[in-house]
Amino acid sequence: MIYFLPNERREKWVARLAGEFNLFLPVQIEGKIHWQKYDKGNFAIDQLALSEIRAAEPIKAFLYRPREVVATFPKPIDPAQEMSALLFGVKGCDLRGLDVHRKMFLEGEFRDPFYTRRLENTILVAADCPMPRESCFCNLVGLNPFVNRGVDLSITTFDDGWVIEAVSDRGEKLANSAKDLFVPAGEHHRARREEQRQKALGILEAQNSKKWNPELSRAIAEKTSDRSFWKKAGEDCVECFGCLMTCPTCFCFLLYDQAKAKTGADVNQFERTKVWDACYMAMYARVGGGANPRPEFVQRFINRFHCKFMHFMNQHGFYACSGCGRCFTACMGKIDIRNILGQL
Amino acid sequence: MNNPYQPIPAKILEVIEETPNIRTFVLKPEEDIPFLAGQFVELTIPGFGEAPFTPSSSQFEREKLEMTIMRVGRATGALFTNKAGDVLGIRGPYGKPYPLDKFVGRDIYIVGGGVGLAPLRALFLALVHEIKKYGRIYLRYGARTPNDVVYKKQLKEWEKIKGVDIDLSVDSADGPWERKVGVVTCLMDEIPCDVKRSVAVVCGPPIMMKFVTRRLLEAGFPGESIYLSMETNMSCGLGQCGHCRLGPYFTCKDGPVLTWEQIKDIEEPFL
Ligand SMILES: Cc1cc2nc3c(=O)[nH]c(=O)nc-3n(C[C@H](O)[C@H](O)[C@H](O)COP(=O)(O)OP(=O)(O)OC[C@H]3O[C@@H](n4cnc5c(N)ncnc54)[C@H](O)[C@@H]3O)c2cc1C
Ligand code: SF4
Ligand code: SF4
Ligand code: FES
Numbered sequence: 001m002i003y004f005l006p007n008e009r010r011e012k013w014v015a016r017l018a019g020e021f022n023l024f025l026p027v028q029i030e031g032k033i034h035w036q037k038y039d040k041g042n043f044a045i046d047q048l049a050l051s052e053i054r055a056a057e058p059i060k061a062f063l064y065r066p067r068e069v070v071a072t073f074p075k076p077i078d079p080a081q082e083m084s085a086l087l088f089g090v091k092g093c094d095l096r097g098l099d100v101h102r103k104m105f106l107e108g109e110f111r112d113p114f115y116t117r118r119l120e121n122t123i124l125v126a127a128d129c130p131m132p133r134e135s136c137f138c139n140l141v142g143l144n145p146f147v148n149r150g151v152d153l154s155i156t157t158f159d160d161g162w163v164i165e166a167v168s169d170r171g172e173k174l175a176n177s178a179k180d181l182f183v184p185a186g187e188h189h190r191a192r193r194e195e196q197r198q199k200a201l202g203i204l205e206a207q208n209s210k211k212w213n214p215e216l217s218r219a220i221a222e223k224t225s226d227r228s229f230w231k232k233a234g235e236d237c238v239e240c241f242g243c244l245m246t247c248p249t250c251f252c253f254l255l256y257d258q259a260k261a262k263t264g265a266d267v268n269q270f271e272r273t274k275v276w277d278a279c280y281m282a283m284y285a286r287v288g289g290g291a292n293p294r295p296e297f298v299q300r301f302i303n304r305f306h307c308k309f310m311h312f313m314n315q316h317g318f319y320a321c322s323g324c325g326r327c328f329t330a331c332m333g334k335i336d337i338r339n340i341l342g343q344l
Numbered sequence: 345m346n347n348p349y350q351p352i353p354a355k356i357l358e359v360i361e362e363t364p365n366i367r368t369f370v371l372k373p374e375e376d377i378p379f380l381a382g383q384f385v386e387l388t389i390p391g392f393g394e395a396p397f398t399p400s401s402s403q404f405e406r407e408k409l410e411m412t413i414m415r416v417g418r419a420t421g422a423l424f425t426n427k428a429g430d431v432l433g434i435r436g437p438y439g440k441p442y443p444l445d446k447f448v449g450r451d452i453y454i455v456g457g458g459v460g461l462a463p464l465r466a467l468f469l470a471l472v473h474e475i476k477k478y479g480r481i482y483l484r485y486g487a488r489t490p491n492d493v494v495y496k497k498q499l500k501e502w503e504k505i506k507g508v509d510i511d512l513s514v515d516s517a518d519g520p521w522e523r524k525v526g527v528v529t530c531l532m533d534e535i536p537c538d539v540k541r542s543v544a545v546v547c548g549p550p551i552m553m554k555f556v557t558r559r560l561l562e563a564g565f566p567g568e569s570i571y572l573s574m575e576t577n578m579s580c581g582l583g584q585c586g587h588c589r590l591g592p593y594f595t596c597k598d599g600p601v602l603t604w605e606q607i608k609d610i611e612e613p614f615l
Contacts, residue, residue, distance in 0.1 A: 070349040110348040110582040252586035259391030268390045285577045289416040291615040311592050
């Protein structure tokens with residue numbers, strides 16, 4: 001079903017949602033968009049950056065925590081039951097991260113119970129990007145600057161209000177409980193929405209007019225042995241790993257254990273923490289005794305492209321990249337993966 | 345709830361000194377770890393972390409589980425301070441077992457180096473358990489010195505089994521040694537099986553894997569009949585964390601044993 005929410009009723013709806021869920025939404029702070037918790041109207045509805053592009057932080061951290069205790073020994077723990085979260089204003093590119101993590105954490109032989117529970121407990125409300133920015137290239141990785149799948153509700157913002165579509169059963173329920181605020185929307189709302197979406201796509205097409213090699217994964221494989229190409233491409237890297245830490249699709253993690261006590265009765269007790277890791281780190285692939293399959297940075301640099309644009313595509317049919325542009329926005333050397341991929 | 349990151353306690357029943365830096369740990373996990381030869385487990389040394397190891401005991405022995413481990417660094421160093429009665433953590437089994445159904449009716453040519461005989465022992469014991477199903481079983485094993493040979497007693501007993509052919513070498517012999525001297529490939533000048541119809545199984549240090557694989561290919565083994573234990577860094581063992589990436593594979597789920605056919609296009613598959 002599709003609805004319309006006039007401007008003057010938006011705040012009421014958002015406040016109502018905040019009463020029911022841990023509500024997070026994007027807010028513009030000093031020119032950048034950040035996820036903020038909405039608490040008893042701590043900011044006005046007009047501060048909401050719903051029509052802007054994705055926030056600086058990927059939504060990954062809400063579901064796949066930067067660090068999380070995943071086991072204790074010898075007495076096991078259970079994933080904590082948390083209040084449901086509602087992420088209000090996720091973008092088309094944000095969902096690619098979820099798709100990658102679903103493949104890695106839920107669809108293999110072993111399921112991550114912590115991720116499972118959080119995902120079940122998280123309501124996703126999407127918002128279109130009417131004005132993609134220069135850093136955006138979702139269209140090159142098979143995504144759109146709007147969402148009509150994989151979320152609960154999808155919002156398109158207009159000057160006079162929001163067009164809201166319920167995409168899932170859960171979304172339909174949410175819409176039903178806001179019946180007093182929502183107005184049923186019709187064909188002309190759909191047409192307006194379509195027009196705005198096409199305009200956004202046009203912006204992306206224009207700024208990303210140079211298309212990638214349609215056989216990109218093969219092109220990468222063929223280019224792999226050309227070390228001077230990759231050395232040049234990565235020469236400004238200072239190995240800060242900012243690109244990987246800010247990337248919404250990167251899934252690497254490390255499990256590490258900490259003893260409860262150095263001596264005494266508790267010496268056998270420990271806590272196991274899962275932390276985000278990064279394949280650029282020199283020690284990442286080192287094996288027992290010290291041998292390292294990727295001792296040179298250029299090998300690790302190539303590995304990132306292999307992982308995201310070759311293996312993931314070959315195995316799962318999509319790139320492990322969302323086109324969000326966070327990596328080169330964060331990069332001190334301004335290494336823009338679009339330029340590198342565009343040359344292949 | 346099923347938590348794949350959670351280890352279960354496993355008591356050490358016995359520690360067997362194989363060589364100065366290799367020990368076999370006999371464990372009794374609180375729950376059964378139903379591994380098949382070739383699969384591995386993640387062993388936790390409480391407070392020091394985890395490392396992957398392949399059980400070296402028979403998959404048909406369900407009462408206890410053995411692992412033969414070389415001391416190389418942090419986790420294994422801590423493990424070597426543990427003794428009978430201490431409690432470790434264990435989770436698994438992970439990875440793919442040796443495809444024994446594909447081995448039926450064929451000669452099996454096993455080549456091991458150093459502590460690499462550990463996973464091969466699990467395979468060997470599984471094969472001799474149903475020895476009639478297979479052709480001849482050849483075992484070629486090399487160690488650095490006579491002191492570094494693992495399973496000395498068992499090797500003697502295995503030589504007596506009908507249908508088993510064992511040959512041993514050491515890189516250099518400082519003390520008494522009646523077998524060959526030379527790197528393990530010196531046992532491979534003549535390969536007595538019909539290579540086109542046999543399978544080869546290799547486990548050992550990377551440099552040894554490299555030369556043994558080269559020799560097997562030269563001798564005419566098809567790439568898809570050469571089974572190689574690939575060692576990569578591992579964290580989760582579950583196919584989630586990315587650490588064990590080897591070309592398009594995650595060795596923890598697609599391996600740890602891969603055929604030469606699978607890895608031949610990977611740049612430098614052996615470290
Ligand atoms: C499938 C599989 C089966 C195996 N089976 C056996 C077996 O049966 N028997 C056997 O003896 N071995 C086996 N191994 C090898 C065994 O896992 C390693 O020897 C063991 O992990 C070494 O651990 P360690 O901590 O003692 O070594 P270390 O060299 O101390 O450490 C290796 C690990 O610690 C990390 N690390 C170490 N130093 C640093 C540092 N400075 N900075 C960051 N990270 C660091 C590395 O990332 C690596 O994960 C197997 C390996 C695999 C993959
Ligand atoms: S990359 Fe696309 S979906 Fe993401 S913020 Fe930019 S326009 Fe929106
Ligand atoms: S690689 Fe860069 S553009 Fe692609 S998802 Fe990661 S941060 Fe975004
Ligand atoms: S060890 Fe984590 S993916 Fe293989």
